[in-house]
Amino acid sequence: MSQPTREVKVAIAGATGTVGQRFICLLAAHPYFRIASLNASPRSAGKAYKDVVRWKQSVPIPKLVLDMVVKTCEVDQFGDVDIVFSGLDSDVAGDVEEALRKAEYAVFSNAGNFRRDPLVPLVVPLVNPSHFAMIPHQKKTLGLEKGFIITNANCSTTGLAIPFHALEKAFGPLETVVVTTMQAISGAGYPGVPSLDILDNVVPYIGKEEEKIEWELAKILGGLSDDLTEFDMHSKHPMKVSAACNRVPVLDGHLECASVRFARRPPPSPQQVKDALRSFYCEVQKLGCPSAPQQAIVVHDAPDRPQPRLDRYHQEGACVHVGRVRECPVFDVKFAVLSNNVSIGAATSSIINAEYAVAKNIV
Numbered sequence: 001m002s003q004p005t006r007e008v009k010v011a012i013a014g015a016t017g018t019v020g021q022r023f024i025c026l027l028a029a030h031p032y033f034r035i036a037s038l039n040a041s042p043r044s045a046g047k048a049y050k051d052v053v054r055w056k057q058s059v060p061i062p063k064l065v066l067d068m069v070v071k072t073c074e075v076d077q078f079g080d081v082d083i084v085f086s087g088l089d090s091d092v093a094g095d096v097e098e099a100l101r102k103a104e105y106a107v108f109s110n111a112g113n114f115r116r117d118p119l120v121p122l123v124v125p126l127v128n129p130s131h132f133a134m135i136p137h138q139k140k141t142l143g144l145e146k147g148f149i150i151t152n153a154n155c156s157t158t159g160l161a162i163p164f165h166a167l168e169k170a171f172g173p174l175e176t177v178v179v180t181t182m183q184a185i186s187g188a189g190y191p192g193v194p195s196l197d198i199l200d201n202v203v204p205y206i207g208k209e210e211e212k213i214e215w216e217l218a219k220i221l222g223g224l225s226d227d228l229t230e231f232d233m234h235s236k237h238p239m240k241v242s243a244a245c246n247r248v249p250v251l252d253g254h255l256e257c258a259s260v261r262f263a264r265r266p267p268p269s270p271q272q273v274k275d276a277l278r279s280f281y282c283e284v285q286k287l288g289c290p291s292a293p294q295q296a297i298v299v300h301d302a303p304d305r306p307q308p309r310l311d312r313y314h315q316e317g318a319c320v321h322v323g324r325v326r327e328c329p330v331f332d333v334k335f336a337v338l339s340n341n342v343s344i345g346a347a348t349s350s351i352i353n354a355e356y357a358v359a360k361n362i363v
């Protein structure tokens with residue numbers, strides 16, 4: 001990939017939150033994105049970042065943001081940045097992101113508000129960066145020159161979309177998916193789930209999560225209409241998905257157990273599935289996007305892997321892990337997937353999306 005000849009100035013909206021902190025760690029060391037603005041709620045605005053953030057990362061706060069003064073998320077507070085990364089709470093993300101787009105900013109959002117919008121691509125960068133082709137239609141429809149919104153997916157959806165896409169590329173459409181998730185508490189932001197609810201416990205309910213997985217996969221894994229104005233929602237090969245979501249006492253890293261049935265008969269064997277996942281190589285890797293993982297899907301042979309504590313920070317959490325690939329007596333094949341919910345499930349995906357947009361001169 002040709003590196004941009006200029007630095008690209010970025011803002012982080014929601015800079016004090018769980019995802020915002022991960023953005024800061026990743027962007028502080030980025031080859032060409034420069035953090036120019038930190039934005040959060042009026043509670044944090046006007047104060048130095050180090051004085052308002054409840055820092056929960058295992059590395060120190062990067063020096064360059066320690067004394068940066070946090071600003072509000074009013075549009076006039078973002079200055080001359082090219083890109084806004086949003087890790088905003090979904091209660092406010094809708095209005096703020098809409099206003100930023102209207103003010104001609106390129107917005108890369110983690111929030112759920114625009115994922116179902118028929119003009120907004122829902123992009124897992126290791127899967128469907130081709131959906132960026134919808135951006136001209138979004139801008140034209142809204143009468144904008146530069147402003148647009150791109151969202152990335154729900155963190156549990158992201159972990160599944162990557163291996164599912166690799167399998168569909170190798171073996172054709174998936175027909176049925178049943179998945180059970182074991183989701184980390186950082187997925188609920190800070191302070192998140194009360195300790196008295198989650199210690200010594202598993203909570204078999206995460207609000208709206210099952211519906212998100214069941215719906216978002218179709219938008220991500222589907223294509224675009226020929227005129228690049230509509231998402232086809234995987235409609236040529238409808239995929240039935242059933243998800244059961246659980247909160248478990250793990251800090252970071254969502255583990256998901258999936259059973260899948262392929263449309264193709266006979267289906268691929270577990271060994272063929274493993275080979276296809278291992279050899280998966282995607283466009284953002286080919287382009288050399290700096291935050292893309294070397295190995296997108298790490299396939300484990302050990303019978304007790306992947307595990308959140310052991311595997312979640314491999315490649316800075318930018319890949320997914322698949323293990324326990326075996327025959328399923330009900331469908332065809334079953335396996336376990338681990339993804340770092342705050343990295344590839346959130347901030348890392350947004351950053352790779354932005355790197356792709358820069359490489360393709362979309363920003």
Ligand SMILES: NC(=O)C1=CN([C@@H]2O[C@H](COP(=O)(O)OP(=O)(O)OC[C@H]3O[C@@H](n4cnc5c(N)ncnc54)[C@H](OP(=O)(O)O)[C@@H]3O)[C@@H](O)[C@H]2O)C=CC1
Pocket residue numbers: 013014015016017018019020039040041042043044045072073086087088089090092093110111112153154155186187188189190341342345346
């Ligand atoms: N955690 C995860 O694993 C994932 C999260 N997401 C999504 O990313 C987004 C952020 O999640 P997360 O980091 O966990 O959430 P947090 O609750 O940890 O952080 C929320 C952020 O939003 C800011 N905020 C809250 N209210 C306002 C307001 N009125 N005006 C401006 N800013 C405000 C907060 O600022 P302040 O500190 O000043 O209150 C904080 O920076 C959510 O939409 C979430 O659904 C997506 C994928 C994974």
Ligand SMILES: N[C@@H](CC(=O)OP(=O)(O)O)C(=O)O
Pocket residue numbers: 090110111112153154155156183184186187188206209212341
């Ligand atoms: N709901 C996810 C995290 C999340 O924020 O998802 P979404 O971006 O879809 O709101 C979890 O609790 O693990």
